[in-house]
Amino acid sequence: MPTSPKLSASLDQGGAPTHALGDVAASDSTLRRFLHGLPGVDAVGLEARAASLGTRSIKTTAKAYAIDLAISMVDLTTLEGADTPGKVRALGAKAVHPDPTDRTTPTTAAVCVYPDMVATAKEAVAGSGVKVASVATAFPAGRAALDVKLADVRDAIAAGADEIDMVIDRGAFLAGKYMKVYDEITAVKETCGTSARLKVIFETGELSTYDNIRRASWLGMLAGADFIKTSTGKVAVNATPANTLLMLEAVRDFRAQTGIQIGVKPAGGIRTTKDAIKFLVLVNETAGEDWLDNHWFRFGASSLLNDLLMQRQKLATGRYSGPDYVTVD
Numbered sequence: 001m002p003t004s005p006k007l008s009a010s011l012d013q014g015g016a017p018t019h020a021l022g023d024v025a026a027s028d029s030t031l032r033r034f035l036h037g038l039p040g041v042d043a044v045g046l047e048a049r050a051a052s053l054g055t056r057s058i059k060t061t062a063k064a065y066a067i068d069l070a071i072s073m074v075d076l077t078t079l080e081g082a083d084t085p086g087k088v089r090a091l092g093a094k095a096v097h098p099d100p101t102d103r104t105t106p107t108t109a110a111v112c113v114y115p116d117m118v119a120t121a122k123e124a125v126a127g128s129g130v131k132v133a134s135v136a137t138a139f140p141a142g143r144a145a146l147d148v149k150l151a152d153v154r155d156a157i158a159a160g161a162d163e164i165d166m167v168i169d170r171g172a173f174l175a176g177k178y179m180k181v182y183d184e185i186t187a188v189k190e191t192c193g194t195s196a197r198l199k200v201i202f203e204t205g206e207l208s209t210y211d212n213i214r215r216a217s218w219l220g221m222l223a224g225a226d227f228i229k230t231s232t233g234k235v236a237v238n239a240t241p242a243n244t245l246l247m248l249e250a251v252r253d254f255r256a257q258t259g260i261q262i263g264v265k266p267a268g269g270i271r272t273t274k275d276a277i278k279f280l281v282l283v284n285e286t287a288g289e290d291w292l293d294n295h296w297f298r299f300g301a302s303s304l305l306n307d308l309l310m311q312r313q314k315l316a317t318g319r320y321s322g323p324d325y326v327t328v329d
Contacts, residue, residue, distance in 0.1 A: 019258040025222055028179040035178060035218060041210035041246065050241035053285055054278040060315075063277070067312050068106050070276040070304075071098060073294045075133055075265070077112040077302050079140075079233070085120045086128025088113055099301035099309050102316070108305065109294040110163060114139075115152060118159035133163035133199070137188060140203075143165035146184060153191045153271035157204075164192055165199040165300075167232060168216065170206050178219060185223035199227035199265055205237030213243050227263035233300060238268025241278060248286040261290065267300025273311040276304060 024034045058066055076095045078087060092111050099105040110131035111121045121132045134156035138144035144152075153164055166188050172180045185200055192198050200220040204213050220228045228247055231238035245268040251262045264287070266279060276299060283291050291297050 019260055021222060021258055025179070025182055031178050031182060031217070031219075031222075033174070035215040038211075038214055041214055043210050045241045046210060046246060050193045050245045050282065053245075053281050054241055055282045056278075058277055058281075063208060064312070064315050065282055066277050067308055067315070069275060069292065070273070070280060071308050071312070072106040072109060073298050074108040074308075075110045075298050075300050076166045076305055077114070077233070077267075077269075077300055079114060079135060083114065084115055085117070086121045088117045090122045092121050092130070094305070095130045096125055096128040098305060102313075105309070105312065109298055112165065113161065114298065115156040115161070118156050118161045122160035132164040132286070133157075133165055134161040135165045135167075135232075137166040137184075139165070139167050139201075141173070142169050142233040146187060149184070150187060150191050153188055157192065157195050161196050163199060164188065164199055166227060167201045167203065168220070170203055173212070173216060173219075178215075182219060182223045185220060185225065189224040197226040198224070199229045199263075200225040201229040201232055201236060201267075203232055204230045204239075204243045205235045210243070210246055214250060217247050218254070221250065221254045221260075221262050222276045225262060227265050227298070228269055229265040229300065231266075231268040231300070233268030235268075239270055239279075239300075241265030241282060244279060245282050245286055248282060248291070249296050251291070252287045261296060263296040263298065264291070265298040265300055268303050268319065270299055271303050272307045273304075276308065281290060306311050 023030070025031045076091055078091055093235055095108040095111045097269050098108060099104065107128055107130050110133045111125060112133040112135065113121050115134050116138060117136045118132055125132060136152040138152065156164060168181050169184060178226035189198050202213065202216040202220065207213050207216060217228050228251065230247065244264065247264050251264055255261050270276060270279065279299070280292065283297055
């Protein structure tokens with residue numbers, strides 16, 4: 001889906017986002033005042049609503065549609081020190097044809113790899129429409145000098161990355177250095193230019209409170225993120241229905257105030273079809289149908305795709321094929 005001018009954040013010549021809330025980041029004090037002026041999160045209410053939406057039952061035709069939609073939203077991911085070109089090529093082939101026995105199966109949205117594997121992934125998915133996403137900015141800890149982070153981004157884009165998944169400096173954020181985090185995001189966004197969409201990872205499991213997750217969501221959007229993303233998948237607590245619901249509320253409210261639509265990507269810990277469908281219900285009931293498209297919503301996952309394929313096969317054949325009928329990534 002192409003992005004309309006109204007729904008795209010733009011940057012001025014200095015790299016600062018231009019939108020209705022642009023003045024919020026005019027100084028460290030105004031940014032702090034805005035973020036700490038956001039309504040406090042009712043944790044009990046948030047978790048109760050997320051749990052309630054997770055009980056919705058989806059059957060037959062609607063379930064088949066939801067499974068295909070979820071497959072099309074997967075960023076098929078491998079982010080291991082042991083990644084090899086062969087593994088990345090195999091992952092790319094799976095992204096293009098998730099079920100080789102059924103060519104009606106949708107392609108995944110993207111393959112997500114480290115910067116040094118971007119060229120290999122790009123070759124593997126050439127001509128398919130599958131995007132190549134690359135983690136960058138000293139993933140997963142984000143502890144590096146800004147020039148090193150920007151070099152990481154430039155290398156990934158030069159190799160052909162269509163999307164950049166950056167991590168924020170959680171230490172700076174938790175220390176209240178919001179302008180430092182803002183400036184890093186705007187610098188990465190400027191480096192991406194028109195070559196790559198930017199996903200900003202908060203590592204919600206390290207932010208400790210829902211109030212911090214809400215503040216990080218607004219900070220990322222104010223700084224020009226195209227997507228806000230929960231997690232790296234490298235910590236104990238990753239995407240949850242509650243933290244994703246909170247981020248969906250943020251993108252909904254941000255569009256209401258600015259006219260700019262921002263995507264959401266929960267990542268880490270989403271392994272089953274049942275889980276994925278719960279998240280799709282959250283999207284539909286919170287942000288709305290406009291986000292039910294892989295241009296605006298993604299799953300960062302590795303094992304999820306196999307379960308989606310097995311459930312898809314079960315709906316088509318009436319029997320459960322089992323894990324032997326899908327590839328082991």
